[in-house]
Amino acid sequence: MGEKLRPKDIEVLIVHRPRYNDWSWPKGKNEGGEPIVTAAIREVEEETGVAVVLGQPLTTQRYRLGSGHTKEVHYWVGRGITSGPAVRARKPVERASRREIDETRWVSPQRAEQLLSRRGDRRLLHETMALAAEGTLVTVPFLLVRHAKAVARSSWEGREADRPLTRLGVRQSVDVMDLLAAFGVETLIASPWMRCMSTVGPYVTATGAQLHT
Known part of the structure; x- marks a missing residue:
């Protein structure tokens, strides 16, 4: 277990979407077959201007669209960064238009609870705060990578x-x-x-x- 964090020690980043007039977590779709984790960090930076690295995975959200299709959205706890290898490795991203995102806010968990429009987004907030309370919100990633395709x-x-x-x-x-x-x-x-x-x-x-x- 790591350090237990209190709500007053935490701020979360949320976005306002004028098309739906709602507050939500930054998110979007993967492009051109890119991996989900790559899409996640790109979409956050496009919508907020903040570069992040991923930490704890959160519960995947699934809900039915008006078309009858089921949408699946993957979430992680993220941490903002301004320098380091992760920043140098990334391609520049273009900010989302104000028609898509017209406001971003760093807010306390209590304020996020009031602003987030969807019940599923509030559940993710509760999950995040539970991780903070048990000392598992801040993590150090360990990736095991197999070598790329080699000559037979x-x-x-x-x-x-x-x-x-x-x-x-x-x-x-x-x-x-x-x-x-x-x-x-x-x-x-x-x-x-x-x-x-x-x-x-x-x-x-x-x-x-x-x-x-």
Whole structure:
């Protein structure tokens, strides 16, 4: 267990959507098949201007739309950042228009309880405060990443330690950057084998994150 936080020690960031005239958590849709965690940090920054890293996952919300389809929204506890490897690894984002989001506010949990329009959003607030009370709101992420796609053993004649990534693996190593940045990874430990070093290499080069072998 970590440090237990009191409501007075916490502020949360909410947004106002003029189209619906409601207050909610920042959220949006993934674009072009991007991973959900990448979409999460991008949408928060687009709607609020605040760069975040993800922490504890919260309960996934599901609700039925007017069209009859079911919408599924994933949430995490987030922490705002202004510097570090996670910031350097990210592409610039364009702020949402005022037609989409016309106001953002940092508020106390008590004020958020009053402002949040949807019952599901208030449940997420209660879940967050329960984590704070039990000392598990602030966490340190630990990510276990398998190396990207490597050349098959059957077609490689060199040393096993020197077996490289395929073209697909090289593209995957670039995609891994977004996942590591989403959780604010600052230190990496990797096998010295080429395919492992090549998987995390783009992130280390772009961010200056610490790499240990």
